[in-house]
Amino acid sequence: MSEREAGLRARLVAVGVDLVTQEGAQALSLREIARRAGVSHGAPRRYFPTHLELLSAIAREGFAELGAEVAEQLRDGKEPGSDNEPSGGEENPRAQLAALARIYVDFALSHRGMYELMFRHDLLESNSLGLRETSLPLFNSLVDLVSRVRPDVRAPDVAGALWANLHGIAQLWGWGSLQLATGADGVEPLVRAALDAHLGPESR
Secondary structure: OOHHHHHHHHHHHHHHHHHHHHHOHHHOOHHHHHHHHOOOOOOHHHHOOOHHHHHHHHHHHHHHHHHHHHHHHHHHOOOOOOOOOOHHHOOOHHHHHHHHHHHHHHHHHHOHHHHHHHOOHHHHOOOOOOHHHHHHHHHHHHHHHHHHHOOOOOHHHHHHHHHHHHHHHHHHHHHOHHHHHHOOOOOHHHHHHHHHHHHOOOOO
16 A cells, blocks of 8 residues: 555544544444545545445544553553552552543543444454454453452453443443432442442452
8 A cells, every 4th residue: 555545544534533523423424534534435445445444443543542541551550640659569450440440431421422433343343454453452451450359250251241331331421311310420439339349349
């Protein structure tokens, strides 16, 4: 692929990212992306033979952004907004899980269109662009932390249940349902309750 072709391909993806951010996943038609990129409606087909492949490339950008936030948190080993290093220089897997959960829910609420696109099962089944290699490391990080906090359980099962719980919190909060049902002023108590439910109460 020439530099010009690579540039156009990247522009189509960037336009798609902007479109899903502004208008949601339902707005991601090939024709609209081409129009906003200033190319003919058939141009995207040269780089993305199917609509699914272009959506996958856009979703990959979302996973890359979320993955970078998680990687930074795990590398730093401290909670967002904290200037304190972990005591004794040791990582605290429970604190890292709490931070990861907050990052996930915050991302879901602040990137609602991208979040909706990223977790469509049909996209994850398409691996022509290596989407699984971008998304699965996030879950594997969750499994690793759960295994360190709860060595007595099968970590993938608990991690999957926790992920589903956080996903549901983010979705229902975004719809306004949880605020109405629980009277909560913010999502943080619900995230803590999910962590306690799947990991046991945090030791003080």
